Amino acid sequence: MAQGLNFPDKFLWGTATSAYQVEGNTRNNQWWDFEQQPGAIWHNDKSGLACDWWRNAEQDFDRMQQLHLNAHRLSIEWSRVEPEPGVFDHRALDRYREMLGGLRARGLEPMVSLYHFTNPRWLEARGGWENAETIIRFQNYARTTVKALGDLCQTWLTVNEPLVYLAQSWFRGIWPPLKQDFLAALPVFRHLLYAHAAAYQTIHACQPHAQVGYASAFRLFSGLRPDHPMDHFAAELKRYLFDHLWIWATVDGKIRPPLGVGQYYPPLANSFDFIGINYYTRDLVRFSPNPLTLFGNEQFSPDAELSDNGRDGPYSEYYPEGLYQLCREMQQFGKPIYITENGLPDRDDDQRPRWLLAHLHQLHRAIEAGCDVRGYFHWTLVDNFEWHEGWNLRFGLFALNPATQLRTARASAHLYGAIAEQNGISQELCAKFAPKLADKIFSAGAAD
Numbered sequence: 001m002a003q004g005l006n007f008p009d010k011f012l013w014g015t016a017t018s019a020y021q022v023e024g025n026t027r028n029n030q031w032w033d034f035e036q037q038p039g040a041i042w043h044n045d046k047s048g049l050a051c052d053w054w055r056n057a058e059q060d061f062d063r064m065q066q067l068h069l070n071a072h073r074l075s076i077e078w079s080r081v082e083p084e085p086g087v088f089d090h091r092a093l094d095r096y097r098e099m100l101g102g103l104r105a106r107g108l109e110p111m112v113s114l115y116h117f118t119n120p121r122w123l124e125a126r127g128g129w130e131n132a133e134t135i136i137r138f139q140n141y142a143r144t145t146v147k148a149l150g151d152l153c154q155t156w157l158t159v160n161e162p163l164v165y166l167a168q169s170w171f172r173g174i175w176p177p178l179k180q181d182f183l184a185a186l187p188v189f190r191h192l193l194y195a196h197a198a199a200y201q202t203i204h205a206c207q208p209h210a211q212v213g214y215a216s217a218f219r220l221f222s223g224l225r226p227d228h229p230m231d232h233f234a235a236e237l238k239r240y241l242f243d244h245l246w247i248w249a250t251v252d253g254k255i256r257p258p259l260g261v262g263q264y265y266p267p268l269a270n271s272f273d274f275i276g277i278n279y280y281t282r283d284l285v286r287f288s289p290n291p292l293t294l295f296g297n298e299q300f301s302p303d304a305e306l307s308d309n310g311r312d313g314p315y316s317e318y319y320p321e322g323l324y325q326l327c328r329e330m331q332q333f334g335k336p337i338y339i340t341e342n343g344l345p346d347r348d349d350d351q352r353p354r355w356l357l358a359h360l361h362q363l364h365r366a367i368e369a370g371c372d373v374r375g376y377f378h379w380t381l382v383d384n385f386e387w388h389e390g391w392n393l394r395f396g397l398f399a400l401n402p403a404t405q406l407r408t409a410r411a412s413a414h415l416y417g418a419i420a421e422q423n424g425i426s427q428e429l430c431a432k433f434a435p436k437l438a439d440k441i442f443s444a445g446a447a448d
């Protein structure tokens with residue numbers, strides 16, 4: 001490319017999904033039950049057929065191929081694989097074999113998550129992640145799944161965004177089991193950590209050359225008012241709990257406060273082969289004396305550009321530098337980095353092309369600065385069922401009408417396809433979709 005941002009050879013360009021959000025008729029887990037409760041989901045939306053992947057994911061795999069993508073991240077639905085305790089459904093595993101084979105046949109490298117927020121109904125009835133027994137159950141499920149699918153997948157994520165699950169389900173109390181109970185959240189956190197460690201060991205025992213990690217959500221909290229030390233204290237506390245506590249436990253195996261008093265748990269130490277970063281936004285924090293807020297309320301920067309509104313206001317702020325900052329921060333661990341999710345809700349696609357380009361520009365800066373970034377997975381290919389927001393927030397490169405299942409390519413799909421094809425961003429491409437950003441990135445002497 002004459003002038004442009006070139007990405008490394010073999011860089012993975014993909015999209016990301018989770019089973020519940022795309023498969024349809026996923027009836028045997030806690031989310032399906034939750035959906036039936038009036039008011040649980042925005043407009044009482046139902047996941048219904050979702051994107052109809054259980055019957056026909058292949059139609060969307062074709063779309064990925066047409067966009068020149070070379071990877072895709074999906075998740076396995078535990079409740080399909082183990083519909084009753086200890087009873088594994090080999091037809092479900094066969095369907096996943098078919099899906100992973102279908103990806104590979106189209107030149108798409110699969111990355112597979114074992115846990116993405118949904119619990120089999122029977123597990124939830126036994127207390128879900130509050131029950132320590134879930135650790136061994138998860139390990140058994142991981143073993144069976146990896147034995148069945150390991151020849152088709154090299155890269156595994158044990159759990160997705162454990163801290164988002166905790167925050168939504170035990171802190172804000174808006175996802176099942178709808179609790180606002182910090183003390184009950186602590187054992188859940190520990191159990192998720194131990195389950196991750198157990199699955200990490202088990203996957204390697206079954207498949208020695210597998211690459212195993214997890215996907216963490218990062219919110220990059222910082223103090224709202226520069227001269228208010230308590231804003232910074234509250235932001236640091238939230239960064240510690242949300243962005244750092246988990247990752248450090250998997251680095252050195254120490255169970256730090258408030259989860260423990262620094263005990264060493266050997267299976268946790270060095271229990272990841274790569275870093276998975278999910279990044280959507282940063283948060284600014286204003287101090288609050290209320291301990292139930294963890295001493296701070298979050299807000300977006302008052303002058304930031306904001307994405308579409310969710311139930312409680314805008315979903316995210318435009319802060320692409322955050323992706324650069326996170327990669328640089330994660331560089332200290334000396335492991336490869338994947339951006340396992342990044343995207344925004346933008347129904348009319350009037351922001352997505354520029355946001356996408358700006359985030360990839362920052363990712364390129366991080367690579368230039370020495371970060372070993374191996375791939376980028378955009379959330380998501382086709383609009384899907386966005387948890388308690390239902391069909392409200394539209395993250396897709398393709399718009400979906402859930403009733404007719406008709407997909408329509410947004411301009412961003414063409415853009416992302418061109419980026420994957422070029423393995424980079426040419427000046428012309430950037431100028432076509434985001435002229436001001438192109439001026440900034442490519443003008444002579446630009447700082448970056």
Ligand code: GAL
Nearest residue numbers: 018160161164217379386387
């Ligand atoms: C992540 C989550 C995804 C998707 C995305 C967009 O936190 O892993 O399942 O919902 O956010 O909100």
